[in-house]
Amino acid sequence: MDILPQILVNGIIAGSMYALIALGFNVIYGTVKFFDLSYGGVILVGSYAVYTLVRLAGLSVWLSVPIAVVLGGIISVAMYRSVYVPLSRRKASNTIYLVASLGVFTMMQSVFAMIYTSQFQTVSTGVSDVVRIGSIVITSVQVVTLIASLLITAGVMLLLERTRIGNLLRAISDEPEIATTLGIQTEKIISYAFFIGGAIAALAGVLTAYDIGIDPHMGFRLLLKGVIAAIIGGVGVIHGGIIGGLFLGLIENLGVWQFSAEWKDLIAFCILIVFLFVKPTGFCKK
Amino acid sequence: MSAKKSTTDGVNEPIKIGFGLPLTGGYAAFGEEFKRGAELAGKEMNGNKESVVLIIEDTKELSSKEAVTITQKLVNIDKVDAVVMSAAVEASSSHTISNEANIPMLVMWDSNQQLNDMGDKVFAIGPWTPASAEVSAEYSYKNIGKKAAVFGYNQEWSAKVSEVFVKRFSEIGGQVTYSELVNPGLKDYRSTIQKIITSNPDVIYMTIDGFTTGLQQLKDLGYKGKVVTSDILDNPLIVANPDIYEGVYGSQVADPQGDEYITYAKKYKEMYGKDPEKPVIGAWVYDSVKLLYEAKKKQGDFIQNIYATDYSGASGKIKFDSEGASKTIPKMYIVKKQQIVPAE
Numbered sequence: 001m002d003i004l005p006q007i008l009v010n011g012i013i014a015g016s017m018y019a020l021i022a023l024g025f026n027v028i029y030g031t032v033k034f035f036d037l038s039y040g041g042v043i044l045v046g047s048y049a050v051y052t053l054v055r056l057a058g059l060s061v062w063l064s065v066p067i068a069v070v071l072g073g074i075i076s077v078a079m080y081r082s083v084y085v086p087l088s089r090r091k092a093s094n095t096i097y098l099v100a101s102l103g104v105f106t107m108m109q110s111v112f113a114m115i116y117t118s119q120f121q122t123v124s125t126g127v128s129d130v131v132r133i134g135s136i137v138i139t140s141v142q143v144v145t146l147i148a149s150l151l152i153t154a155g156v157m158l159l160l161e162r163t164r165i166g167n168l169l170r171a172i173s174d175e176p177e178i179a180t181t182l183g184i185q186t187e188k189i190i191s192y193a194f195f196i197g198g199a200i201a202a203l204a205g206v207l208t209a210y211d212i213g214i215d216p217h218m219g220f221r222l223l224l225k226g227v228i229a230a231i232i233g234g235v236g237v238i239h240g241g242i243i244g245g246l247f248l249g250l251i252e253n254l255g256v257w258q259f260s261a262e263w264k265d266l267i268a269f270c271i272l273i274v275f276l277f278v279k280p281t282g283f284c285k286k
Numbered sequence: 287m288s289a290k291k292s293t294t295d296g297v298n299e300p301i302k303i304g305f306g307l308p309l310t311g312g313y314a315a316f317g318e319e320f321k322r323g324a325e326l327a328g329k330e331m332n333g334n335k336e337s338v339v340l341i342i343e344d345t346k347e348l349s350s351k352e353a354v355t356i357t358q359k360l361v362n363i364d365k366v367d368a369v370v371m372s373a374a375v376e377a378s379s380s381h382t383i384s385n386e387a388n389i390p391m392l393v394m395w396d397s398n399q400q401l402n403d404m405g406d407k408v409f410a411i412g413p414w415t416p417a418s419a420e421v422s423a424e425y426s427y428k429n430i431g432k433k434a435a436v437f438g439y440n441q442e443w444s445a446k447v448s449e450v451f452v453k454r455f456s457e458i459g460g461q462v463t464y465s466e467l468v469n470p471g472l473k474d475y476r477s478t479i480q481k482i483i484t485s486n487p488d489v490i491y492m493t494i495d496g497f498t499t500g501l502q503q504l505k506d507l508g509y510k511g512k513v514v515t516s517d518i519l520d521n522p523l524i525v526a527n528p529d530i531y532e533g534v535y536g537s538q539v540a541d542p543q544g545d546e547y548i549t550y551a552k553k554y555k556e557m558y559g560k561d562p563e564k565p566v567i568g569a570w571v572y573d574s575v576k577l578l579y580e581a582k583k584k585q586g587d588f589i590q591n592i593y594a595t596d597y598s599g600a601s602g603k604i605k606f607d608s609e610g611a612s613k614t615i616p617k618m619y620i621v622k623k624q625q626i627v628p629a630e
Binding site (some may be wrong): 002003006007011013014054101113114117118119120121124128130137139212213217218221255256257260261262264265268 | 303310311314315318345347440466467468469471472473474475477479480481484498499502503506507508522523525526555590
């Protein structure tokens with residue numbers, strides 16, 4: 001029982017990462033209503049950008065992280081403009097968007113593998129700075145992950161509820177055709193959603209790079225967990241990502257504690273299936 | 287699929303060798319070194335006339351599924367004379383295809399009973415897999431402590447060495463405090479590591495695929511004991527993460543040091559502008575190409591000629607037993623100041 005506090009903390013930390021990924025995913029899904037799998041590729045943009053800037057170019061962390069985050073946002077907008085806007089003009093179905101986004105993701109993953117090889121890389125170079133609270137150990141990167149997921153979720157909620165851009169995004173999300181009729185520049189406003197979502201994905205990639213290292217295949221693993229967290233919390237619901245992410249992280253780590261780590265993915269997908277059957281709207285209904 | 291005639295009249299046409307190497311994925315650095323060794327041998331042998339044709343394919347993360355697809359192509363489309371796989375896991379299913387076509391398959395990175403049982407056309411020149419774990423278990427018990435935890439992942443090689451370590455460590459009087467295999471691709475090991483630390487081991491025998499991440503998380507969670515592994519100490523990762531690798535033990539095949547290796551290393555440097563990154567890895571594949579060529583060149587049955595091989599190459603001496611294994615016994619090493627040096 002004496003390791004239970006650490007297991008719970010591990011669950012909260014893992015959950016806060018899932019929550020962060022779910023948050024960016026929800027921002028995009030909440031606006032355009034399709035599953036953008038290229039989001040997993042934008043996570044890689046953040047990871048490899050910070051690896052390149054810090055490890056290869058020798059820039060400071062304080063300069064590299066904002067560059068990586070902004071780059072993630074820009075790449076995400078570029079994907080929207082170059083792939084999804086043309087599909088939208090052709091009145092593509094959601095299946096077409098899904099397949100196209102899978103194609104974009106696979107392409108991005110392959111490009112990273114070609115440039116950086118598939119070899120596992122690390123960004124942090126030594127023993128992490130750790131915070132000890134009694135028997136609980138938490139690294140500085142994990143503290144940042146936890147705080148970032150809470151603050152950014154609150155920030156995005158405020159943005160959507162209290163700002164003009166938020167109102168426009170919600171208008172496009174609820175009634176896209178009426179929004180266009182009313183003269184709202186939908187493509188421009190949706191670009192904001194892709195920028196915000198992409199920047200959050202890139203930040204998740206940066207934090208993952210510092211926490212556990214990077215390889216070109218990590219994007220899909222993280223995307224899957226983020227999507228499961230989003231579904232558990234309620235797809236498209238901003239605060240649902242936090243609830244879904246923490247729930248998933250805690251259940252996974254309690255499963256590892258009680259059984260073994262072999263069960264981790266099995267537990268995650270069992271929960272997903274249970275939710276899809278029993279509570280498809282997730283914990284938080286929009 | 288038609289069986290290939292294995293009898294040779296000596297080489298007139300170039301020998302065609304197909305390779306399955308992990309050129310992408312977590313073992314890509316090893317795959318690239320294998321590829322460099324093969325290409326060096328090819329370049330050297332094709333100096334005056336074409337003697338060898340190399341067809342190199344990617345098995346991704348040592349995937350047995352990819353290896354099957356690749357072997358189908360190499361055997362049925364490319365019509366190779368021999369297939370070379372980097373590791374036992376790649377040969378586990380693909381050997382049935384080469385066996386049926388009467389084509390020899392040579393495995394470089396492992397040798398074990400499972401490979402021996404794959405039939406008389408499968409050859410192995412790597413470290414004897416059980417010995418990697420046995421050497422680690424014996425060294426750990428004698429020099430580190432009597433309590434060990436075992437932490438591997440669900441992959442054939444890791445599962446095997448974990449099992450052998452547990453068996454050998456217990457046989458010689460040690461206590462295995464905890465043993466677990468995790469799924470491939472997992473990188474957040476913290477809850478498992480917490481369970482391992484709580485079992486209070488003196489040493490952890492760790493062969494997970496995210497070895498560097500595992501070391502980092504062990505340090506983060508305050509583990510003060512020793513870590514031992516087998517065959518996976520990787521120089522670039524050691525140089526990139528010196529603090530967390532310092533003092534890690536590993537059983538592995540000794541770096542070759544003979545005259546043949548010195549010549550190989552010189553040629554390698556001329557071709558690639560640097561010293562071999564993983565000496566024995568490149569030397570294995572370099573020797574494999576030459577050994578297969580020599581066997582093909584001789585009169586008589588190609589496969590029997592491989593059995594009769596007594597070859598002194600860059601990687602050392604290669605001589606197959608009746609089961610097709612040229613067993614190499616690993617030794618213990620330790621990481622000190624970013625170098626892998628013999629452990630005392």
